[in-house]
Amino acid sequence: MFLREHWYVAALASELSERPIARTILGEPVALYRNERGRVVALADQCPHRGYPLSLGTVVDDVLVCGYHGFTYDCEGLCVAVPGQDRIPTKLSVRTYRVLEKGCWLWIWMGRGDPDESGLPDTPWLEDSTNWSVVSGVAKIEAAFSLLVDNLLDLSHETFLHNSSIGTPEVASTPIDVEVDDASRIVNVYRHMASVECPPFYATTTGLSGSIDRWQDIEYFPPGFYKLNSRIAPVAQPPLPDGTDDHAFHLKIFYGLTPSTETSVYDFWALSRDFCVGDVAIDVALEKMQVSVVQEDVDALNxxxxxxxxxxxxxxxxxxxxxxxxxxxxMLAQMGEDELTHPPHLTA
Ligand code: FES
Ligand SMILES: [Fe+2]
Incomplete structure (x- = not known):
């Protein structure tokens, strides 16, 4: 089963234009587009007339015209025109989904209940372009959501699967600490590597060489949001008691885990850094490295x-x-049980 009463990443903001795109999210086909005024619209991707995908239609001004026989739907999903007749079948409409654009990601509410905006993950690092530079992308994996969760929660695989880029031997050999916050529903996994080899990417971008302290602190907010706080610093220079950490370099690696079907999942990623901010060459290098790292994961999970x-x-x-x-x-199993035993509040 899918956990429905949650926000999931549906698309990169950069993917959205007046040309609709198709996504299957939690088994439901969804058409997404940006109307002329820049508003993002998400509709059930199936025309009620004869079932043609609305994502194959055309956006004209503020409405979406089905590409088969021209039934026309507004941004609320209401049919506003039927070719060849004035009368429109009463209440002919398609479902719309609540969507919110935050930084480089577009979030969608797939729940049957009211959208819970307080449950939308906080992502200031993806929105503050003055202090953070962001690159982002998406891959589709032909594997179950649970396999991606396993993959991201255990980074020891970096040493073996990503040994040409980010996986130094110390990643696998350094023990982890795990903390579970049941009240807030967060799984934390900490791996603090002291005086270890600096991976090539960090050496070229930070100017650090030789040994470094490297922290990988995971925060997983089930089901669909994951943040890896990566800290690279000169040896034995921890953050100050007040949290100041000026001599360290920080890279935050975000994943949006969005189940597509029972055996496929979207792997949205975004990398946000507080060093070399605004340096386009570093953006390009970082994106290239991440695309290749993600492809190694895709291949393994497939x-x-x-x-x-x-x-x-x-x-x-x-x-x-x-x-x-x-x-x-x-935690995911517990959330599944909760969703079954406490059905969502429905307004309709
Ligand atoms: S299927 Fe869309 S108008 Fe006929
Ligand atoms: Fe990986």
Missing amino acids: IIQQRVNSGREMTEVSVKIDRGGLAARH
Whole structure:
């Protein structure tokens, strides 16, 4: 089952234009476009007339014209024109979804209940272009959402799967600490590496060389939002007690995990840094590295899912590095039970 009463990332803001795009989110086809005034609209991607995808239609001024027989829908999903007749079938409409644009991401509310804007993740690092530079992208993985959760909650895989870029030996060899905040529904996984090798990307962008302190602090907000706080600093120079951390370099790596179907998931990513801000060459280098890292994850998860699909018996043996992933599974299962036992408040 999908956890519905939540916000998910539906698209990159840069993907949206007057040409609609199609997404399948939690099994539901959704058409997304930006109207002439810049407002983003999300509609069920199926024309009620004969079922043609509305994402294949055309945006004209403020309305979307179905590409099959021209039924026309406004931004509220209401049919406002039917070719060849004046009368429009009463209340002919398609479902609309609440969407909110924040920085480089567009969030969608997939719930049956009222959108809970207080549950929308805080992402100032993606919105403050004065102090943070952001690059973003998306990949579709032909694997279950749960496999992506496992992947992101256990970064020891960097040492092996991403050994040519970000995965130094110390990532896998440094133990993690896991904290679960059941009240706020956050899984934290901490890995603090002291006096370790500086990966090539950080060496070229920060000017640090030789040994560094490298922290990877994960905050996972199930189901769909993940933040990795990466801190790179000269050895033995921790943040000051008041939180000031001027001699360190910070890279925040965000993921929006959006289930598409039972066996596919969108992997939205965004990297936000407080060093080399505004440096386009660094943007390009960082984006190139991240695209290749994400592709390594995509390839790995696709292969595992293919094994699952083949009907092969899949066994699991969990060890210490899996504690974060197991905590996330537990929290997701609990949230699933809660959603079943406490159905959403419906206004309609
Ligand atoms: S299917 Fe859309 S107008 Fe006929
Ligand atoms: Fe990875």
